[in-house]
Amino acid sequence: MGKLLRINTRNKTFALGKLPEGYAGLGGRGLTSKMVLDEVPASCHGLGKNNKLIFAPGILAGSPAADSGRLSAGAKSPLTGGIKESNAGGLVSQKLARLGIAAIVLEDRPEDEQFSILVINNEGVKILPAGDLVGKGNYAVMESLWQTYGKSVGVLSIGQAGEQCLKGASINQADMNGRPGRAHGRGGLGAVMGSKKIKAIVVDDKGSSRLEMKNPDAFKEANKKWVDILNSHPVTGQGLPTYGTAVLVNVINEAGAFPTKNFSAGRFDFAGDISGEKMEELIKQRGGITTEPCHPGCVIKCSNVYHDEQGKYLTCGFEYETIWAFGAQTTIKNLDDIAMMDRLCDDFGLDTIEMGVTLGVAMEGGMIPWGDGKAAIDLLSKVGECAVEGKIIGNGAQFTGDALGVARVPVVKNQALPAYDPRACKGVGVTYATSPMGADHTAGYGVTANILGVGGSIDALKKDGNIELSQNLQIATAAIDAAGLCLFVAFAVLDSPDGVPTIVDLINAQHGLSLTPDDVVALGKSILNNEKEFNKMAGFTKVHDQLPEMFKDELPPHNTAWDFSVDELSETLSF
Helix, strand or coil, X not given: CCEEEEEECCCCEEEEEECCHHHCCCCHHHHHHHHHHHHCCCCCCCCCCCCCEEEEECXXXXXXXXXXXXXXEEEECCCCCCEEEEEECCCHHHHHHHCCEEEEEEECCCXXXXXXXXXXXXXXXXXXXXXXXXXXXXXXXXXHXXXXXXXXXXXXXXXXXXXXXXXXECEEECCCCCCCCEEECCCCHHHHHHHCCEEEEEECCCCCCCCCCCCHHHHHHHHHHHHHHHHHCHHHHHHHHHHHHHHHHHHHHHCCCCCECCCCECCCCCHHHXXXXXXXXXXXXXXXXXXXXXXXXXXXXXXXXXXXXXXXXXXXXXXXXXXXXXXXCCCCCCHHHHHHHHHHHHHHCECHHHHHHHHHHHHHCCCCCCCCHHHHHHHHHHHHCCCHHHHHHCCCHHHHHHHHCCCCCCEECCEECCCCCCCCCHHHHHHHHHCCCCCCHHHCCCHHHHHHCCCCCCCCCXXXXXXXXXXXXXXXXXXXXXXXXXXXXXXXXXXXXXXXXXXXXXXXXXXXXXXXXXXHHHHHHHHHHHHHHHHHHCCCCHHHCCCCHHHHCCECCCCECCCCCHHHHCCCCCC
């Protein structure tokens, strides 16, 4: 059983003890959501002293299992007002596991304005003044911490957005090269970390022993099978490694589900200019890197390094959602402008989905012109400058829409919709509406069966079968998040009868358990029930599990509209 590290941010003390029995066997999202339910008053303010920010590695963390290095962060979201879990790759998850730490809990809130950094290693825990790191972006913070503590430590940090407690703020994690390209992006968790006055967390596992494996031979056999499953699937073995997640740009655009000009159309005439194919071409021309892992042990390797026209580093982890958000959503067609906005978000610590949707809302409200990349970059830069305009957009799409008097604001539970229009991809629309997290494609990726033909085929334009699709995917995703696995493994798992049994074999071999696939399903359901219970206590009802009325308008080119009732949607997570 791992240890629980509690940090009292008010008096700057810590306690490292056994994980309570009630949390035994949990990891990742399973642990963060259970702890938030048990320990955070649902009525508390997201930025107040009673909220807690929890980091938890997954059940498979620290092991050689392929693609098992995701770290979950959980809290009450200051953006949605409900429960939130956001996970990311990087180095921290595996290092915490090797240090025997099952979770870090940031508690209370300082009375002063002094920021601290946490340093966690084999010798213990230090809470140190953040000093001149305050006011700096994530690039400078991570470079400084790697220089001080070594170029292999795990780092979690916030930029200027988190320091200002803006609701669109992310927590960024250093990738394998010390860049802030991995983000706990959604839900404003960077603002929670900022409210605790924690600028950064350094995790150093040097000197730690390798994780004990209960059945090493069985684990080795299962992991070989697991790698084969991932490498043999056309998405995880070919598409994602070649083009990254941006391979979806042309696919989703062709399907008519590519939200364009603040969700007013389903196709973008210039999709080819911002596609994964175009990105790959430019990366190769400019000497970047087309494929790299986001954490050690990743075999999918869908990340990348993007250079500017001069062949100099510009950004990394340049993904589909980001390209869409700063591209089609705003009608910006210059990939370099989009990449610059991605870099700014990584540096300031901002959720790229929330910011892209926000910029589209700002354009609809007349704040800047449609399609003007330079104006968008300038406006986004205001966040790093702590300017008033930056404080407006940094608080997200709904806040910006309210400030500008814009009626068409694509959010659920105040969280911006991602890059699939729910009228042309109704499976993911059901997930947007009903996930306890607010609009979140990763909570139940209905695009699989709706558009990609993975795990079967269900008509994306009709209601039939899409509630069941979303339900099954939300259950499976919760379990995947608890294991600490990358969401993208779901592509291979859905098409392989050996997928789930192999994951179970990995868990059993690592921990000496005898779980069955049914136990994994039960775990997913229990996580969702915990999250629903927290939101219920926070005042959410079935009425909140619905899309905004703007989606009742027909969407070109298919001219379909959102037509699920509140009562129909209420059946999605009824189990």
